[in-house]
Amino acid sequence: MKKVHYTMIEGTSLGFWSLLAILGAFIAAGLASSYYMEHHGHIVTGMTNQIVWGTPHVFAVFLIVAASGALNVASIASVFGRKLYKPLGRLSALLALTLLTGGLAILVLDLGRPDRLIVAMTYYNFKSIFAWNMILYNGFFVIVGAYLWTMMEHRMNRFTKAAGMAAFIWRLTLTTGTGSIFGFLVARQAYDAAIMAPMFIIMSFSFGLAIYLLVLMFAYRWTERPLGDAVVYRLKNLLGVFVASVLYFTLAYHLTNLYVTEHHGVEGFILLGNNGGEIYSKFFWIGQIIAGSLIPLALFYMPVFGKSRFFIGVGALLVVIGGLCQMFVIIVGGQAYPMSLFPGMEVSSSFGDGKVADYSASLPEVMLGLSGIAIALAATAFAIKVLPFLATSLADEVADPHYQANDAATGAEASA
Amino acid sequence: MSLNRREFLGAGAAAVAGTAIAPGIRLIELASARSPEDAVSMQQRWGLLIDSSKCAENCSACVSACHEENGVTDEGSPTTDAQWIRKVTVKNPTSGYSHSLPLMCQHCESPPCADVCPTGASFRRADGIVLVDKHICIGCRYCMMACPYKARSFIHETITDQKADAPRGKGTVESCTLCVHKVDRGDGTTACAEACNKEGHSAILFGDLNDANSEIARRLKTEASQQLRADLNLNTGVRYQGF
Numbered sequence: 001m002k003k004v005h006y007t008m009i010e011g012t013s014l015g016f017w018s019l020l021a022i023l024g025a026f027i028a029a030g031l032a033s034s035y036y037m038e039h040h041g042h043i044v045t046g047m048t049n050q051i052v053w054g055t056p057h058v059f060a061v062f063l064i065v066a067a068s069g070a071l072n073v074a075s076i077a078s079v080f081g082r083k084l085y086k087p088l089g090r091l092s093a094l095l096a097l098t099l100l101t102g103g104l105a106i107l108v109l110d111l112g113r114p115d116r117l118i119v120a121m122t123y124y125n126f127k128s129i130f131a132w133n134m135i136l137y138n139g140f141f142v143i144v145g146a147y148l149w150t151m152m153e154h155r156m157n158r159f160t161k162a163a164g165m166a167a168f169i170w171r172l173t174l175t176t177g178t179g180s181i182f183g184f185l186v187a188r189q190a191y192d193a194a195i196m197a198p199m200f201i202i203m204s205f206s207f208g209l210a211i212y213l214l215v216l217m218f219a220y221r222w223t224e225r226p227l228g229d230a231v232v233y234r235l236k237n238l239l240g241v242f243v244a245s246v247l248y249f250t251l252a253y254h255l256t257n258l259y260v261t262e263h264h265g266v267e268g269f270i271l272l273g274n275n276g277g278e279i280y281s282k283f284f285w286i287g288q289i290i291a292g293s294l295i296p297l298a299l300f301y302m303p304v305f306g307k308s309r310f311f312i313g314v315g316a317l318l319v320v321i322g323g324l325c326q327m328f329v330i331i332v333g334g335q336a337y338p339m340s341l342f343p344g345m346e347v348s349s350s351f352g353d354g355k356v357a358d359y360s361a362s363l364p365e366v367m368l369g370l371s372g373i374a375i376a377l378a379a380t381a382f383a384i385k386v387l388p389f390l391a392t393s394l395a396d397e398v399a400d401p402h403y404q405a406n407d408a409a410t411g412a413e414a415s416a
Numbered sequence: 417m418s419l420n421r422r423e424f425l426g427a428g429a430a431a432v433a434g435t436a437i438a439p440g441i442r443l444i445e446l447a448s449a450r451s452p453e454d455a456v457s458m459q460q461r462w463g464l465l466i467d468s469s470k471c472a473e474n475c476s477a478c479v480s481a482c483h484e485e486n487g488v489t490d491e492g493s494p495t496t497d498a499q500w501i502r503k504v505t506v507k508n509p510t511s512g513y514s515h516s517l518p519l520m521c522q523h524c525e526s527p528p529c530a531d532v533c534p535t536g537a538s539f540r541r542a543d544g545i546v547l548v549d550k551h552i553c554i555g556c557r558y559c560m561m562a563c564p565y566k567a568r569s570f571i572h573e574t575i576t577d578q579k580a581d582a583p584r585g586k587g588t589v590e591s592c593t594l595c596v597h598k599v600d601r602g603d604g605t606t607a608c609a610e611a612c613n614k615e616g617h618s619a620i621l622f623g624d625l626n627d628a629n630s631e632i633a634r635r636l637k638t639e640a641s642q643q644l645r646a647d648l649n650l651n652t653g654v655r656y657q658g659f
Contacts, residue, residue, distance in 0.1 A: 038587070040573065041573040041587065042496070042570065043496055043572040048496050049498075050495065050566075052560045052561060112553070112554065112557070112571070112587030112588055112589070113553065116552070116554045120535055120554050120556075123536055123537075123552050125530075125533055125534060125536035127531050128532050129532070130558050131534040133534075184532070185561055185562055186528055186562070187645075187648075188561070341519075341644065341645065344508075345509070346507040346509050347504055347505065348504070348505045349502050349503060350494065350503070351504075353502075353566065
């Protein structure tokens, strides 16, 4: 294993500036949407008094969950001592920071009063998991920032393990907090479940790694830096394990609900599309299960596709899309199903009681959501131009600790 | 009429004693009834008792009165318009029996909305009234996710012609205040209860659950009543009977 060098990308090509310009356009559209929503009020969105959290939350929670998951690559090196992951650590921590920035930007801009962000930072109700999350998110920036510093500054390298451990524990706590936003909701049929917290953790592993893999492959291909099969195959195999784990948690969640008669209504709504839940059952089966889980698993593990960078990329992209679908089902589907105010009775009112709530996302909401992704990607692109986050080479002889020149041809195959 | 010395001293002593004792008697009075200037205290627990058997299915006087009192206007968008109180029709699917009742913030003793509120804007007053501090509500809507009664509304658009007693603002969340301005004024009732009485139904009774002599406390002690979603153990200030 050779010594790893990190260098900035040149970032002077027309392509690079075009990328930033396109992402900038999305960010501008998101900011304009936010201004439009705040000026007119949320009346211009698809959100109502029934569906209070809509598309912006789908994107925001997805990005926040993915942020903590993106840090895993660095943790595997620092906390668990895997050498292959060490040169991947800087980008991992960078993505953790940028994805969280993108997610939080959406969350804040979707508030009814985003101008009161300072209130949110100065008034804390410590019984609220939201208040804890504000501390956890801010702390994440500080701890991951420090962790990055220990990785990038030679004199600080000796603290990397300690910082990595702190960041790892913090990110587990953070995602527990994010999952608990839903786990701690007593009133709604689809939430109020302790499994939400660990399920969100495993979802973060999956979404974060999928985004990491996509960014890594894209950046190395575009800058023509060598990226060996050892790294790519290892990451996609790991991603496959995470995708399967999310499936397991999803199964456990639904099986538990299916056992309890009280939850049959909401399960029929999500899984079978009963009572007007067709859109959610489609997002669940087609989006999350087939496109977001089964196809990526096939692409990662079937020998025909598993060695193709193209299909690995498609698989990772599908994991991201499936993750967004899963968030949509959890967040919007969970609200659309009516609350059980009078168990066992049929209820109706002028306020939508007993009725499945309609929701159709408006353009400003979608643009605000997409702008969060654009913020994360633009910040990442800019950062790798100004600071050395990327290893100059991740070829097998550099990255793979078990690399031997004579089995270069067969080594890659073995790890696939 | 002339007073001799004895009579004059007697009357004087009585006047002095009266002046001395009167504030004491007034104090006893104050201990049981709060004046508007005093801070709210836990001595009171304001609530409602709603008898759905007296509630007429086609009557919505309570809703109109509440919205008139608090300046909650109909903007012509049912899914986004605020509804502090609504009429809910409850039907037993097996027997077909149907009845109607008004539903509003239940003023829980352990309100889930206040638990989840990140800034503490949702809070419960010492006298049991659950309110939103409009100055520190950031409009995150987490309370709306948490409320088991769907009692809260988010202000989706600019509001004009607000009532001085019920400030409202775009981008914040609101709900029934139990006509807190009327309670603090000492009116001893709410707009919904007043309207219901005026219609001759008397299905809504406002009062102090902690005052053993109040009608609401007496009826709760002698008649069957229940809390909505009693399984959540929230100890609501609004109680129901008749179903």
